[in-house]
Amino acid sequence: MNFPDALEQHRRNFLEAMKIRHYSPATLDHRNRSLEVFFRHLAGLGLADVREVSRQTIRDYQASLQPRYQIASIQTHLVSVRLFFEHLEKTDVVLVNPCAGLVLPRRPSRLPKIVLTRQEARLILDAPDTQTGRGIRDKAILELFYSTGIRLEEMSRLTVHDVDWRNGFVRVTRGKGGKERVVPAGRKACDYVREYVQKVRAEWSKSNRDERALWLSWFTPHGPLKLQMISVLTRQYARAAVLKKSVSPHVWRHTCATHLVANGGNIAYVQRLLGHRSLRTTQIYTRVTITDLKAAHARKHPRSRRASVPVAFAPEIGKQGQKLLYHRPKL
Secondary structure: OOOOHHHHHHHHHHHHHHHHOOOOHHHHHHHHHHHHHHHHHHHHHOOOOHHHOOHHHHHHHHHHHOOOOOHHHHHHHHHHHHHHHHHHHHOOOOOOOOOOOOOOOOOOOOOOOOOOOHHHHHHHHOOOOOOOHHHHHHHHHHHHHHHHOOOHHHHHOOEOOOEEOOOOEEEEOOOHHHOOEEEEOOHHHHHHHHHHHHHHHHHHOOOOOOOOEOOEOOOOOOOEOOHHHHHHHHHHHHHHOOOOOOOOHHHHHHHHHHHHHHOOOOHHHHHHHHOOOOHHHHOHHHHHHHHHHHHHHHHHOOOOOOOOOOHHHOOOEOOOOOEOOOOOOOO
16 A cells, blocks of 8 residues: 555655664564554545544544554554654654553463473473583573573574673673663583683684684584574473473573572662563563462462471381371371
């Protein structure tokens, strides 16, 4: 569908501004398609000028989305329109932002479907064969996923200058929303990254000294490891560890955050680690640990219906093998 030239020009300017701010191609594509839906709505109303869009127009647009899309998609469409008008307001195209005060529908918060236990995480981390260059590389990737909780896209974009294994930091230059952050990395993750860089990558990069990508393919000529291959190897090692769970890079992100919170990590610290804009997004991991605590309480607490007799209350065995009498304490 062809839209008025003025609308198209505003859309191009908006997307170009996002591109300059280093938003990912996927995000640009989402914003572009969302604006197409919005422009079709304007065309149906006979509006061709963004200055004619009122708050009531935005409310009507939101109402028109509800029968056709899920809450998550409605949020995406409305956020795109809101950012679009924020851009128009900053560039003095409109004087009043019609999206001011726009209330987005709230999607129900859901617990992560898959979170690894500590034992499961250990089994996967021990799966790579560290006697080979490929195994050392894969071990470093898995350890870094577990230690930092960074996203798959962030992992794939790391360069040799982004991981400071001496001091234990990783710089994420283009996180979600184009934001940069620095996150700590644990000792084991840093040790394996150092081993990979010094022993494996140094050998693989001999034919191309100018390559800056941290992760290289083990196939000659050892080009940058593609994002899809990082995703594939995380699933392969979960299968090698004989786990029935489908383990994606995002499962490692959930696992990192959940284990941090379970061990008493400050929720604000976890928020900064994961790069969440809102603390509300991070608080879902407190619910995961509360769920685990409740299950443990149901199994172990003496006043729980499902609890077995605690070890402390079990009959003791005397020297002659006879059972000693004991009294269950009053609880």
